[in-house]
Amino acid sequence: MSKHLMRLLSDEDVGKIREESIKVLEEVGVKVSHEKAKKLLEEAGARVDHDTNLVLIPRSLIEECLKKLPRQILMAGRDPSRDVVLESDRQNVYNRSMTGAEGWIDLHTDKYRKVVLSDVKDFATIDDALENIHIATAPYYCDENLNLAARDVRLLQIMLENTSKHILMQPYGGKNTEYMVELGIAELGSAEALRKRPRFTVMTSPVPPLTYHGNEIDVMFCAGKYGIPLEITSMPICGAASPVTIVGGVLMTIAEHLAGVVISQVAHPGAPVIFAPRTCVLDMSTGSALEGTVENAMISAAETQVAKEGFGWFADMYGPTSDSLMHDGQSVIERTFNTILSRFAGADILAGGGNYEHSYTMDIVQLAVDNEIFGMAARAVKKLEVNDDTLGVAAMRRVGAGVDRNYLIDPHTMKYFKTEYSKHKLMVHSSRAIWESTGGKNLLERARERVKSILREYKPAPLPERIAQEQRAIAVRAEQEITEATTV
Numbered sequence: 001m002s003k004h005l006m007r008l009l010s011d012e013d014v015g016k017i018r019e020e021s022i023k024v025l026e027e028v029g030v031k032v033s034h035e036k037a038k039k040l041l042e043e044a045g046a047r048v049d050h051d052t053n054l055v056l057i058p059r060s061l062i063e064e065c066l067k068k069l070p071r072q073i074l075m076a077g078r079d080p081s082r083d084v085v086l087e088s089d090r091q092n093v094y095n096r097s098m099t100g101a102e103g104w105i106d107l108h109t110d111k112y113r114k115v116v117l118s119d120v121k122d123f124a125t126i127d128d129a130l131e132n133i134h135i136a137t138a139p140y141y142c143d144e145n146l147n148l149a150a151r152d153v154r155l156l157q158i159m160l161e162n163t164s165k166h167i168l169m170q171p172y173g174g175k176n177t178e179y180m181v182e183l184g185i186a187e188l189g190s191a192e193a194l195r196k197r198p199r200f201t202v203m204t205s206p207v208p209p210l211t212y213h214g215n216e217i218d219v220m221f222c223a224g225k226y227g228i229p230l231e232i233t234s235m236p237i238c239g240a241a242s243p244v245t246i247v248g249g250v251l252m253t254i255a256e257h258l259a260g261v262v263i264s265q266v267a268h269p270g271a272p273v274i275f276a277p278r279t280c281v282l283d284m285s286t287g288s289a290l291e292g293t294v295e296n297a298m299i300s301a302a303e304t305q306v307a308k309e310g311f312g313w314f315a316d317m318y319g320p321t322s323d324s325l326m327h328d329g330q331s332v333i334e335r336t337f338n339t340i341l342s343r344f345a346g347a348d349i350l351a352g353g354g355n356y357e358h359s360y361t362m363d364i365v366q367l368a369v370d371n372e373i374f375g376m377a378a379r380a381v382k383k384l385e386v387n388d389d390t391l392g393v394a395a396m397r398r399v400g401a402g403v404d405r406n407y408l409i410d411p412h413t414m415k416y417f418k419t420e421y422s423k424h425k426l427m428v429h430s431s432r433a434i435w436e437s438t439g440g441k442n443l444l445e446r447a448r449e450r451v452k453s454i455l456r457e458y459k460p461a462p463l464p465e466r467i468a469q470e471q472r473a474i475a476v477r478a479e480q481e482i483t484e485a486t487t488v
Helices: 011-028 035-043 059-068 115-130 148-162 174-188 191-195 214-224 246-267 293-309 328-344 364-380 392-397 411-415 432-437 443-457 464-482
Strands: 030-031 047-048 054-056 072-075 083-088 094-097 103-105 112-114 166-169 200-202 228-232 271-276 280-282 316-318 351-355
Touching: 011 059, 011 246, 011 293, 030 035, 030 246, 035 047, 035 214, 054 293, 059 246, 094 293, 094 432, 115 148, 115 364, 115 432, 115 443, 148 166, 148 174, 148 200, 148 464, 174 200, 174 214, 174 328, 174 464, 191 214, 191 411, 200 214, 214 228, 214 246, 228 246, 246 271, 246 293, 271 351, 271 464, 280 351, 316 328, 328 351, 351 364, 364 443, 392 411
Parallel strands: 094 351, 166 200, 200 228, 228 271, 316 351
Antiparallel strands: 030 054, 047 054, 072 083, 103 112
16 A cells, blocks of 8 residues: 555556556657657667657666666755755655746736746745745746847746755756756856756656657756756646546656656666656636646646556646636635645645646745645645654643643643644734734735745845856856757
8 A cells, every 4th residue: 555645546547557658658659859869769679760750669668767767866955955855765745836937926016917037036036935945946037128049048047046945947958958057067066066966957848649859858868968857747638639538648648758758768877857747637618728627636646646656756746736817716726626636645846836827827925825835735744643642641641630620731732832733924823803903914915925025135045156157147148149949
């Protein structure tokens, strides 16, 4: 039996999905539009049709590549106390904000607009300050006077300067990833130092169904070359780019990731790879790809179970996400379901902090609220220690029976009352009179106040100015040399 608290699938179910995902790659295959990757796969034993780019991957190669995956992945912070460490024999659970969104809820007007460059520093600062966020991410600015083809590089430069936490980025291609590596080397001093302490993780996505294009593979190969952790984000839409059923979507997602594992390992054996799917549900009435429904939560929990139990993969899964366009009851319900199911299923990383609208829009006020959800989810799965002391056996003997007796000043209460119960920065548990005397503010108002206070008072640990200047120069050079989505 799994040690995880929730299992939607039986052992037989997990085994069948594992088996069928291998058969999909053996019999259906994957399209690979990358000459070097096709050559490596062919040399390793795959059947490659160079005219159609279809690659059939034999079971033996799949199993061989699975054995090469590392059993531990370090996602380093600038400060080692902020390291994220994924381990096969011990589960440490981490949280992160959402990345990639271009929409933004303005802190001061509460109105929707596009992300601008100055928002990135604010987002990094909030990421750095929030106690339940362990991996920092970036919204993607849309300033028309800036070179958007190189904004991924500029974003990493800003993040490195404004947070000492580990950073997750979405590069546009191999050349962009090479510039990101330069930024990491500028901070660490050498490529070998970066390999030992990778300061950022990169994310790349196959194109469903079962297709890897050149840009995605260039990112994979560059990451593998330098030991940068790689998140493969399969995003099939159930009913459009995968079978419409929940388990059909799970199978497609697992198969696409499995193909990515093989591609990464034939090029760079031992390259660190993380399962990070974002399987969507097609709303047949509107055509929208949904991410916040209860079925999304079920898909995420099932995928987590197959990843962990069937393959031993590290899993970065959706946490607080919603299809709502604002902070409302729908948002609270959807993000709570998605967080709890993924967390109870055993995800290593929970993603999604600060997003609305199918991950298109970011809100740093919502990020502060999600920080609370992350904290509650962590408490909810914390193991309860059962022994004579925690049961309060001696305290019950001391206090005895009778309505004239209580535990308020008993030593057992003094020992445990500060650690047994959570303290949340945004939740109200006082009486109505006390709440009204402090302004009668709702959750969103309290979160907005906290965000404004952080931006006003909190200062992330600074980079040495020499390193910051070198990284800024690298970003400028990238903006001058990258004029469109290119590959190495």
